[in-house]
Amino acid sequence: MPDLNFAVVDAEVPTFAAVPMIVFKLAISNASAPARIATVALRCQIQIAVTRRRYSAEAQGRLLEVFGEPQRWGETLRNLLWTHASIIVPQFTESIVVDLPVPCTYDFEVVGTKYFDALGEGDIPLIFLFSGTIFYESADGNLQVGQISWSKEATFRLPVALWQEMMARYYPNSAWIRLRKDVFDRLYRFKATHSLPTWEEVFDRLLEASTYEDRPGEGDCERGAL
Numbered sequence: 001m002p003d004l005n006f007a008v009v010d011a012e013v014p015t016f017a018a019v020p021m022i023v024f025k026l027a028i029s030n031a032s033a034p035a036r037i038a039t040v041a042l043r044c045q046i047q048i049a050v051t052r053r054r055y056s057a058e059a060q061g062r063l064l065e066v067f068g069e070p071q072r073w074g075e076t077l078r079n080l081l082w083t084h085a086s087i088i089v090p091q092f093t094e095s096i097v098v099d100l101p102v103p104c105t106y107d108f109e110v111v112g113t114k115y116f117d118a119l120g121e122g123d124i125p126l127i128f129l130f131s132g133t134i135f136y137e138s139a140d141g142n143l144q145v146g147q148i149s150w151s152k153e154a155t156f157r158l159p160v161a162l163w164q165e166m167m168a169r170y171y172p173n174s175a176w177i178r179l180r181k182d183v184f185d186r187l188y189r190f191k192a193t194h195s196l197p198t199w200e201e202v203f204d205r206l207l208e209a210s211t212y213e214d215r216p217g218e219g220d221c222e223r224g225a226l
Helices: 057-062 070-076 111-118 160-170 181-193 199-214 218-222
Strands: 004-012 021-030 037-048 080-089 095-103 123-137 143-148 153-159
Touching (some): 004 123, 021 153, 057 111, 080 111, 123 160, 153 160
Antiparallel strands (some): 004 021, 037 080
16 A cells, blocks of 8 residues: 655745635655555645744734733643645656645634734744545556555645735735624714725724723823722
């Protein structure tokens, strides 16, 4: 039975794609005796190995919602599940390099997005865990079926700059958040009532009001506090 090994050798942002995406270059080799691999139905779980890099003070502050206070990171830092991906690997004998496309989201409700956005520089340590089904020819030419063990894995350090480049291409100078429908309806009424042309002005108006109310002393005096 073929013994497949995996290595992620590169990553790139495709020039044309319908959604934000990173394409990982996946090298697959057969460590057992040469055999014609008819195809592989490959599945991959991608984890973020958060303990395998250092974090600046700024990044620690931005990761507060993900991991809590930095003094507790010894307890809270655990690998994060980023996403799953799957591909059909074409026919090969000894080795092949294939594209593993991974769609990405800019939804800040997703932990992976919060983590990536918090990092200003450096690399994102990733672990790829593989499984799937191998269809191959036996020595007598018969088609055989085998399974890939979950013990098969690969690591890769994704440059933060590559993720930033991808998001800047699809969401230049912007970000997006998901709201409950009732909250959106309230914001929409506020926008219409105050004749605000853009959503940026809606949030600017609300933030300015909040900042004014939170100023020490001024708000208390106006509310008659002692």
